[in-house]
């Protein structure tokens with residue numbers, strides 16, 4: 056073996072790191088290239104879904120000489136939770152781990168023969184990640200800054216003893232709950248929280264004290280904002296679960312004989328839900344990232360018992376106002392809603408469905424891409440922490456817009472303009488790229504709405520099986 060091939064060191068021994076080093080070897084076709092074989096580590100086993108999730112990775116590669124060209128090979132890409140999501144994915148890289156705005160995309164990333172592969176020649180240390188990390192240190196800094204401006208509640212502790220913080224701000228009568236990062240690998244969700252809180256609280260001490268929308272929204276609402284629902288999974292570099300393997304977005308209600316939430320398995324949800332019961336909820340937003348779909352979108356509580364003309368109109372008006380305030384939001388592409396109330400009833404343990412029905416209120420899941428955002432493409436950066444922050448800041452206009460209707464018990468939807476109407480989303484985004492007319496859309500991969508890719512769960516014949524298509 057050429058000595059070059061021993062000069063690459065792989066490590067993930069830091070907050071949010073996830074990788075397992077397998078080996079290095081000279082490339083079969085080009086001996087100037089060193090193949091670096093790595094695999095993603097799995098989350099703790101998820102009892103309800105009977106699957107060990109894996110997809111998020113973040114690692115450090117240190118190369119000691121200047122002539123080594125590295126070909127990184129993620130060897131188990133085809134057995135991750137969402138293998139079809141690797142197509143069009145680009146790996147993020149930076150030499151500065153904790154500067155979120157330093158990360159760019161490796162444009163030669165490709166998914167071939169079941170492996171995610173990318174090439175890079177670099178000396179010294181380079182970091183690679185599925186999405187730029189949001190560290191626990193950064194989380195604590197955010198909480199400290201918020202605390203200098205407003206009340207920060209601790210609703211309870213995670214299984215490993217981290218606080219579940221909730222930032223309370225505003226004096227309005229309407230109660231808005233916004234939670235982030237139930238799925239810890241979806242780090243863009245906490246960047247979103249950072250943007251939202253920075254605007255609401257003027258955390259950067261710029262001239263946004265003159266922001267008329269902020270002034271207005273704080274008079275309309277009292278916000279309860281949880282920046283990170285799953286700090287344990289975040290520190291561990293998990294994709295989807297807490298320290299006990301619980302997928303928190305399936306822990307909002309008991310399902311069959313699987314009791315949830317519980318203090319033993321999902322205290323993060325248990326405490327948040329208990330606090331919601333004490334305060335009440337008029338509008339709910341749950342912020343996530345989606346591995347496959349290269350768009351931002353909202354998903355609602357369609358087909359659940361509470362859904363009807365009122366919630367449909369509120370959902371439509373919120374989305375339309377959001378799209379007007381930030382062109383990275385769009386309404387056409389998203390999870391197709393369930394086809395029947397029976398199908399939706401299988402998913403009352405999902406936060407949006409549970410909260411929307413428990414409080415008879417507008418409830419939404421917001422998804423951001425891991426990939427580039429195809430509404431405003433930027434391949435060099437892809438969807439980024441900066442754009443996530445902007446999207447978080449831009450949601451306030453939508454809150455202002457729907458405020459008069461949230462608890463309006465008249466048939467207000469008959470008065471709303473046509474541009475506010477509910478748009479039923481399709482996930483057939485590849486056809487949109489080919490500019491086919493809307494009526495020609497074909498559903499390629501059936502998925503349920505409030506979360507992604509339930510289809511894999513069905514294959515594992517888990518407890519949480521969906522209905523057959």
Ligand SMILES: [Zn+2]
Nearest residue numbers: 238241343344
């Ligand atoms: Zn998620």
